[in-house]
Amino acid sequence: MYRVPDCEPDEDGIIECPVMILRDIVVFPRMISPVFIPPGANLLAIQEAQFNFQTVIGLVQRDPEVDEPTAQDFLPIGTELAVGRLLSMPEGNNSALVQGRRRVEVVEFVQEEPFFRVRARVIEEPADVDRTIDALMRTARDLFERCVQLDRSLPDEAHLYSMNLSEPGWLADMIATAISLPFKERQALLLLPDPIERLKRVNWLLAQELDVLQLEDEIQTRVQSEVDRSQREYYLREQMKAIQTELGEGDIWLREINELRGRVEQADLPDEARAAAVRELERLTQMPAMAPEVGIIRNYLDWILDLPWRTATEDNLDVRHAAKVLEDNHYGLGRAKDRIIEYIAVRSLKPKRLRQPILCFVGPPGTGKTSLGRSIAESLGRKFVRLSLGGVRDEAEIRGHRRTYIGALPGRILQTIKRAGSINPLFMLDEIDKLGADFRGDPAAALLEVLDPEQNNAFSDHFLELSFDLSQVMFITTANSMASIPPALLDRMEVIEFPGYIEEEKLEISRRFLIPRQLEESGLEDLEIKFLDEAVKRIVREYTYEAGVRNLEREIGRMCRKVARLKSEKRPYPTRLGAAQVEKFLGPPQFFQTEAERQDEVGVATAMAWTENGGEIMPVEVLILEGKGNLQITGQVGEVMQESAQAALSYLKSRARELKIDSEVFEGLDIHIHIPEGAIPKDGPSAGITLATALISAFTERPVFKEVGMTGEITLRGRVLPVGGVREKVLAAHRAGLKTVILPERNMKDLVDVPKRVRDELKLVPVSHMDQVLAVAIAPEASRPPRVSKSKPKEKVKAGEDSSAGAPPAAAE
Numbered sequence: 094m095y096r097v098p099d100c101e102p103d104e105d106g107i108i109e110c111p112v113m114i115l116r117d118i119v120v121f122p123r124m125i126s127p128v129f130i131p132p133g134a135n136l137l138a139i140q141e142a143q144f145n146f147q148t149v150i151g152l153v154q155r156d157p158e159v160d161e162p163t164a165q166d167f168l169p170i171g172t173e174l175a176v177g178r179l180l181s182m183p184e185g186n187n188s189a190l191v192q193g194r195r196r197v198e199v200v201e202f203v204q205e206e207p208f209f210r211v212r213a214r215v216i217e218e219p220a221d222v223d224r225t226i227d228a229l230m231r232t233a234r235d236l237f238e239r240c241v242q243l244d245r246s247l248p249d250e251a252h253l254y255s256m257n258l259s260e261p262g263w264l265a266d267m268i269a270t271a272i273s274l275p276f277k278e279r280q281a282l283l284l285l286p287d288p289i290e291r292l293k294r295v296n297w298l299l300a301q302e303l304d305v306l307q308l309e310d311e312i313q314t315r316v317q318s319e320v321d322r323s324q325r326e327y328y329l330r331e332q333m334k335a336i337q338t339e340l341g342e343g344d345i346w347l348r349e350i351n352e353l354r355g356r357v358e359q360a361d362l363p364d365e366a367r368a369a370a371v372r373e374l375e376r377l378t379q380m381p382a383m384a385p386e387v388g389i390i391r392n393y394l395d396w397i398l399d400l401p402w403r404t405a406t407e408d409n410l411d412v413r414h415a416a417k418v419l420e421d422n423h424y425g426l427g428r429a430k431d432r433i434i435e436y437i438a439v440r441s442l443k444p445k446r447l448r449q450p451i452l453c454f455v456g457p458p459g460t461g462k463t464s465l466g467r468s469i470a471e472s473l474g475r476k477f478v479r480l481s482l483g484g485v486r487d488e489a490e491i492r493g494h495r496r497t498y499i500g501a502l503p504g505r506i507l508q509t510i511k512r513a514g515s516i517n518p519l520f521m522l523d524e525i526d527k528l529g530a531d532f533r534g535d536p537a538a539a540l541l542e543v544l545d546p547e548q549n550n551a552f553s554d555h556f557l558e559l560s561f562d563l564s565q566v567m568f569i570t571t572a573n574s575m576a577s578i579p580p581a582l583l584d585r586m587e588v589i590e591f592p593g594y595i596e597e598e599k600l601e602i603s604r605r606f607l608i609p610r611q612l613e614e615s616g617l618e619d620l621e622i623k624f625l626d627e628a629v630k631r632i633v634r635e636y637t638y639e640a641g642v643r644n645l646e647r648e649i650g651r652m653c654r655k656v657a658r659l660k661s662e663k664r665p666y667p668t669r670l671g672a673a674q675v676e677k678f679l680g681p682p683q684f685f686q687t688e689a690e691r692q693d694e695v696g697v698a699t700a701m702a703w704t705e706n707g708g709e710i711m712p713v714e715v716l717i718l719e720g721k722g723n724l725q726i727t728g729q730v731g732e733v734m735q736e737s738a739q740a741a742l743s744y745l746k747s748r749a750r751e752l753k754i755d756s757e758v759f760e761g762l763d764i765h766i767h768i769p770e771g772a773i774p775k776d777g778p779s780a781g782i783t784l785a786t787a788l789i790s791a792f793t794e795r796p797v798f799k800e801v802g803m804t805g806e807i808t809l810r811g812r813v814l815p816v817g818g819v820r821e822k823v824l825a826a827h828r829a830g831l832k833t834v835i836l837p838e839r840n841m842k843d844l845v846d847v848p849k850r851v852r853d854e855l856k857l858v859p860v861s862h863m864d865q866v867l868a869v870a871i872a873p874e875a876s877r878p879p880r881v882s883k884s885k886p887k888e889k890v891k892a893g894e895d896s897s898a899g900a901p902p903a904a905a906e
């Protein structure tokens with residue numbers, strides 16, 4: 094049986110016990126605490142006390158840092174302690190539970206070695222509790238309860254325990270033991286023998302502790318809510334993952350990466366592209382799904398994977414097949430067709446990789462450049478893609494933006510190749526003559542790399558930063574005018590001209606292609622509807638004014654739709670469409686061939702001009718007014734044409750005598766030259782002989798023959814120099830109904846390109862000198878008496894006002 098140690102006080106209330114040194118703890122009466130007992134004074138003291146079934150007196154060191162305390166180093170008040178059984182620990186140490194019994198006040202130290210022994214007076218505490226004390230205790234319990242609620246280290250039972258304590262001193266000691274207090278505070282409480290004072294002190298400490306705990310709690314809550322917010326997403330995502338795994342879907346992000354990895358592994362990529370793809374994939378794997386860079390890298394990888402690095406279509410090198418496809422889809426265009434057939438023939442004989450020709454189709458709109466390109470692709474069995482370069486001003490449009498730009502993409506070349514889905518499509522670059530350039534770089538320079546067979550096997554795009562092989566692409570460029578193609582580009586291309594069609598050709602194209610196509614598009618193919626030649630001719634002459642056939646096709650389409658409407662409204666409709674139906678369906682004619690109706694006139698000559706839309710004829714008018722010898726030219730005339738007018742006038746003056754013009758007449762007159770169609774800019778030297786003819790006619794009063802058209806540059810001595818665009822000019826003259834065409838002698842060779850029929854129908858007059866022009870173009874006799882100088886009577890001459898029809902929308906030369 095375990096006997097509870099005891100120490101009976103003598104009559105003076107004094108007990109004498111061994112001392113247990115409490116270095117850094119305070120054990121209050123009635124409180125239980127574990128203590129660590131190393132070998133030494135404390136162990137000896139305890140052993141002796143236990144031997145005598147005695148208690149010990151726990152004396153608290155004033156300063157826990159002191160290693161060998163003397164009698165002065167202890168607080169004067171201590172606690173009588175009952176020490177429980179010693180439990181052995183390693184290295185000769187022991188531990189034991191001690192329980193405080195009562196406060197004692199040291200009276201004297203009776204022994205110091207080998208352990209302290211003191212005589213101490215027992216401090217009695219009154220057990221009765223009055224109402225003030227009751228209030229104090231209630232406050233202490235309330236405060237303590239709130240502390241227990243806030244301080245997680247205090248067990249809930251601690252509060253229940255406090256409820257059961259009826260003595261204020263006991264309550265104070267219990268609370269002081271439970272809550273966390275600085276050592277000094279505990280010492281101070283031990284030294285307070287008055288239980289009321291102690292409880293007051295404890296209440297004060299509790300209130301402070303509560304403040305701290307509340308503050309801690311607030312901070313904790315705030316921090317918690319911050320953490321919660323950032324962790325919320327994480328938890329949700331984790332939950333989503335768990336749900337997906339549960340549903341057998343796995344982690345989407347992981348799945349996407351795996352999918353990408355699979356695609357990279359399977360894709361047929363060149364080494365460089367594969368290395369880049371693997372590198373980017375690795376970067377992607379390291380990133381969380383929500384990282385901002387993920388989109389950029391995915392986009393890049395998608396591009397690498399979607400480009401046809403090695404996917405090629407097989408060329409059909411059957412020459413007969415190609416010839417048939419081309420012939421079936423297009424009328425005429427012999428040179429372009431021949432060039433393609435030749436290419437296929439050479440390829441079939443020399444199957445080793447042949448350099449792709451880079452063709453440039455130049456001609457007015459609607460002459461079949463694009464549609465022939467499409468047929469070439471069909472005949473070769475290649476994919477067909479188009480890219481319009483009109484208005485491209487930025488190099489990045491061709492070559493792409495670097496990946497550092499937001500929303501960067503590869504340039505249009507690679508975008509189009511991706512669309513083609515093969516590395517060897519037929520790639521049509523439309524409107525290469527409309528390429529712009531500005532501060533953002535020159536797109537022509539980037540195109541040079543695209544079109545240069547020496548470089549284009551490693552075309553580098555800014556976005557991709559990998560070289561892409563464009564050498565198997567068959568590039569065909571198109572342009573309306575050769576003049577505005579950057580020379581370096583032109584140099585790399587083989588130009589094939591699409592000169593525009595004469596009436597017969599248009600008739601044939603309509604018969605074979607346009608009419609059947611439009612009938613089909615309007616749902617009339619089964620109705621046996623027939624367009625008569627006279628109808629097509631009328632559309633060509635009076636409703637369209639073009640070198641190509643685009644408007645002709647549009648007007649034919651309009652007629653077909655009118656018929657379709659009549660049919661669907663169940664009204665009678667014509668099956669044979671003639672000239673009369675044209676006007677009925679298309680309204681009044683848009684253009685008139687006025688040349689035939691014009692009179693031979695003084696001061697008006699007809700120039701033949703070249704425009705992007707094909708040839709044009711253009712009247713040149715000269716008006717002579719009283720004045721001071723000034724020359725004025727109007728009608729948006731460029732510098733070269735103005736100089737040409739000056740040259741023509743100088744020539745006229747130098748020949749005044751031969752032409753029977755009074756040489757003094759020039760000083761008193763102003764000359765106004767006007768070239769109508771004022772909205773169209775005109776330039777170039779080729780109107781030289783026309784200007785001279787109109788001037789000479791105006792001064793000599795000899796009328797110009799209305800059916801004569803001319804082109805040619807003039808020198809001061811009257812020599813006629815060759816000009817460009819002869820074929821278009823001659824066709825325009827023919828179209829306009831002129832009968833005679835005056836051309837520089839050295840341009841006669843260009844007539845081989847003019848259809849024979851046109852050559853037969855026109856009188857083509859080669860000239861090398863102005864005299865020859867005059868002999869053909871103007872009447873030998875003046876219609877009125879010629880002008881004389883100021884001193885002689887004179888008459889104002891008015892030149893013709895007529896202008897030819899048509900409004901071509903581009904610059905004329």
Ligand SMILES: Nc1ncnc2c1ncn2[C@@H]1O[C@H](COP(=O)(O)OP(=O)(O)OP(=O)(O)O)[C@@H](O)[C@H]1O
Pocket residue numbers: 422423424425426456457458459460461462463464465523571572573602606641642643646
């Ligand atoms: N020789 C031809 N044979 C058959 N159809 C033709 C011929 N020439 C032109 N066409 C037809 O005329 C229409 C216009 O041709 P296309 O679009 O190829 O003109 P384009 O020369 O490319 O014009 P642009 O310079 O404006 O691009 C097409 O429907 C085309 O089929």
